[in-house]
Amino acid sequence: MASERFTVTAAPGPQPGVVVLSLTGELDHDTADALRGELEGRNGAVRILVDCEGLRFCDSTGLNVLLRARLHALEAGGRLELAGLRPPVARMFEITGARTVFRVYENVAEALTDRRADG
Secondary structure, eight states, rough: BBBBBEEEEEEEEESEEEEEEEEEEEEETHHHHHHHHHTTTTOOOEEEEEEEEEEEOOEEEEEEEHHHHHHHHHHTTOEEEEEEOHHHHHHHHHHHHHHGSSSSEHHHHHHHHHHGGGG
């Protein structure tokens, strides 16, 4: 799904049940529905890796969408992880304390090669 300021692109990961969602632009009150809709369509995923490398901004609405999706994934026996947090977005996660509840990787390549993620 896309808007002028925000896009979500989904791609299958290297293993079955793994999906990589790449976010680009600004995730806020006006654009969060695109991410929410994409996440709701991933109920069967064992692991959702959210690539934030192209994300320039994230407000509390976007953060809440990610936190709720993480809880839903955990309830379903899966997980939601983040990769590539750039400084402005990383700061939002650190200030709110949300950084401590997500497994966060430097980039997607590191996340996909992490053996801890297999279990």
